[in-house]
Amino acid sequence: MDAIRIERLTKTFRNGRKALDSVDLRVEEGEMVALIGASGSGKSTLLRHIAGFTASDPAPSHVTLLGRPIQQNGRIVREVRSIRRDVAFVFQQFNLVGRLSVLTNVLIGALSRVSLWRRLAGRFPRGERSFAMESLSAMGIGEHAFERASNLSGGQQQRAALARALVQRARIVLADEPIASLDPESARRVMELMQTLNREHNLTVVVSLHQIDIAMKYCPRTIALRDGRVVFDGASERLTPVVLRELYGASAEELLTNHSAPSANMQAATAFATAASI
Secondary structure: OEEEEEEEEEEEOOOOOEEEEEEEEEEEOOOEEEEEOOOOOOHHHHHHHHOOOOOOOOOOOEEEEOOEEEEEOOEEOOOHHHHHOOEEEEOOOOOOOOOOEHHHHHHHHHHHHOOHHHHHHOOOOHHHHHHHHHHHHHOOOHHHOOOEHHHOOHHHHHHHHHHHHHHHOOOEEEEEOOOOOOOHHHHHHHHHHHHHHHHHHOOEEEEEEOOHHHHHHHOOEEEEEEOOEEEEEEEHHHOOHHHHHHHHHHHHHHHHHHHHHHHHHHHHHOOOOOOOOO
């Protein structure tokens, strides 16, 4: 079964610019896919449509997750909240509540399974708390469970967001530039952990990236967008600098700069300890 299926998805902003232009694609369950493109290519917009945060233009189109439509013909379905239980969205800016503990932030992923009075009282069942602690340990930050989230580094906060995806028991992870604000070592750690979620927990992962070398290293498949259109969809190893220039012209330099600069950092980062495995 397809984890994600998109047909004829189009989004036009109020200024008349098409952010998405007749996008068609499929992502199978268990895939790890990179979504790349220069700034303004439509990556973030596409992820938000997949998650049902934004409705498309009122024209024939479909977005289906795990066999259930989340939006059709420009309308988000009424059952969107129940469908979103299977989808974890990882933001660039972590989306944690800084004044709350790391553990509480991670437990937010379990809210859909907790009764109303427990939500209001902030009293999560023992089993959920235990699972949250296990998830934090799996992400390598179990010792920070009772600290304020605001005290964590950027890389640690992003790992807390991944732990929350585990606690949510999501089947699909959509990550929007999750390493854009991180140093090379933290970025490597986060990408390896997402790879672990994909391989060991069989989560479908779609991650938008600017760094071509990282897409090639961690994602077997890459989808490239340009001006809201899919211009490449295939094996990441085929996305060479020559192909990028053919696809993007002068705009390829933005991607190629990100391709070459982090490469040296990535090589240096391998001298550090490897990421904790789950």
